[in-house]
Amino acid sequence: MLINFLTLITGIVGSITTAIAVFRYKANPLINKYLILLLSVLSVRFLLRGFSIYLHKIPVEILTSANVFVVILMGACTHLYFRDLVYSKKWRAKDAIYLIVPFVVVLLHLLNIQQHYEHAATIRMVYVVLLIGCVATYNFLSYRLLRKSIWSKKSEAPFLAKQTKAIKSWTLYLYAAIVLLGWMIILVFITNGFKYTSNGNGYQITFAALFWLAFFIKLLATPELLYGYDFMKIKIEAYKKAEVVLDTIWILDTKPELTNLKDIKITRSVTNNLNSYIHQMESLSFHTNTFRNPEITVEDFAQKLNLPKVHLLYVFKYHCTITFVDYKKMVRIHDAIKLLETGFLKTSTMETLAMEVGFSSYKPFFNSFKSITGITPQGYYKSYVNCGL
Numbered sequence: 001m002l003i004n005f006l007t008l009i010t011g012i013v014g015s016i017t018t019a020i021a022v023f024r025y026k027a028n029p030l031i032n033k034y035l036i037l038l039l040s041v042l043s044v045r046f047l048l049r050g051f052s053i054y055l056h057k058i059p060v061e062i063l064t065s066a067n068v069f070v071v072i073l074m075g076a077c078t079h080l081y082f083r084d085l086v087y088s089k090k091w092r093a094k095d096a097i098y099l100i101v102p103f104v105v106v107l108l109h110l111l112n113i114q115q116h117y118e119h120a121a122t123i124r125m126v127y128v129v130l131l132i133g134c135v136a137t138y139n140f141l142s143y144r145l146l147r148k149s150i151w152s153k154k155s156e157a158p159f160l161a162k163q164t165k166a167i168k169s170w171t172l173y174l175y176a177a178i179v180l181l182g183w184m185i186i187l188v189f190i191t192n193g194f195k196y197t198s199n200g201n202g203y204q205i206t207f208a209a210l211f212w213l214a215f216f217i218k219l220l221a222t223p224e225l226l227y228g229y230d231f232m233k234i235k236i237e238a239y240k241k242a243e244v245v246l247d248t249i250w251i252l253d254t255k256p257e258l259t260n261l262k263d264i265k266i267t268r269s270v271t272n273n274l275n276s277y278i279h280q281m282e283s284l285s286f287h288t289n290t291f292r293n294p295e296i297t298v299e300d301f302a303q304k305l306n307l308p309k310v311h312l313l314y315v316f317k318y319h320c321t322i323t324f325v326d327y328k329k330m331v332r333i334h335d336a337i338k339l340l341e342t343g344f345l346k347t348s349t350m351e352t353l354a355m356e357v358g359f360s361s362y363k364p365f366f367n368s369f370k371s372i373t374g375i376t377p378q379g380y381y382k383s384y385v386n387c388g389l
């Protein structure tokens with residue numbers, strides 16, 4: 001009775017989490033259709049398990065089939081969720097293969113239950129290979145995707161470091177959860193000799209319920225994941241009121257360890273004028289269209305500031321956490337966001353916007369925008385419009 005109550009509570013909390021995810025679907029770039037499907041499947045699974053005592057004792061074969069279906073479907077949904085999180089791709093025809101496989105494996109399982117079936121041994125072998133193969137394949141595909149993209153990603157914008165860290169932590173947590181679930185169910189089947197006459201003992205069910213209850217609570221307690229990031233609601237005008245716009249990229253209080261003789265000679269001059277230099281740089285960057293010139297170099301920037309080039313290079317080398325190239329990208333993305341929020345797309349396209357702010361083409365603009373803000377230009381614009389900002 002206690003186990004049923006625990007699984008029922010897990011299902012209810014999961015349903016609440018799913019409802020919030022559906023509500024925030026359009027406004028939050030971390031939520032897509034596959035995450036919603038994943039949360040829905042998990043919630044229904046625990047609700048059914050919790051109500052099983054009232055449903056005339058559902059046959060164990062049916063519960064086992066449901067477990068098999070759920071673990072494979074969740075592996076498929078998780079991989080598709082990660083892929084859309086990285087590439088923001090729309091539905092593709094071949095995605096259907098990922099979602100059809102669970103039905104095929106469960107069909108083989110149902111056939112295997114019929115012990116009198118002529119080819120039961122062969123079906124069992126194919127079924128076992130498919131089950132383990134599916135779990136291992138989805139785990140591998142997800143790991144390879146995450147390792148090459150999200151887990152190795154370093155945000156170019158320090159003020160988005162919290163967001164980047166949260167996404168890494170979230171994907172790692174979700175990946176570990178899916179891996180644990182898949183291999184735990186396979187282990188249950190192996191310990192039962194692949195006879196599939198057990199739905200797991202009380203300890204296994206309790207562990208699963210507590211684990212996924214913690215999973216849902218983590219989502220509910222982490223607004224950045226379920227509700228969306230504050231950066232989607234921040235206006236550029238708010239930065240203008242600050243003394244320094246990009247305050248987190250500048251290193252003001254630390255004295256650099258110098259080994260270069262040329263740098264040692266100018267260190268006093270630069271240090272005494274450091275605050276003034278930074279204010280001049282940001283004023284020119286954010287109050288003029290200097291960086292809309294796609295050909296601008298550090299020499300050009302120094303000339304416009306009326307500063308020695310070596311002084312400017314010194315600032316970026318010892319008092320800035322990013323390079324001049326990345327600084328240009330950040331300034332241009334700020335410029336692009338201002339234009340998006342002032343209706344630029346009402347008369348122009350994204351490609352035109354990219355060229356307007358100084359990028360050579362749309363692709364580097366798209367990559368820089370997503371790297372710096374964590375969302376695509378289209379995603380930011382839709383979120384801005386939906387939020388009514």
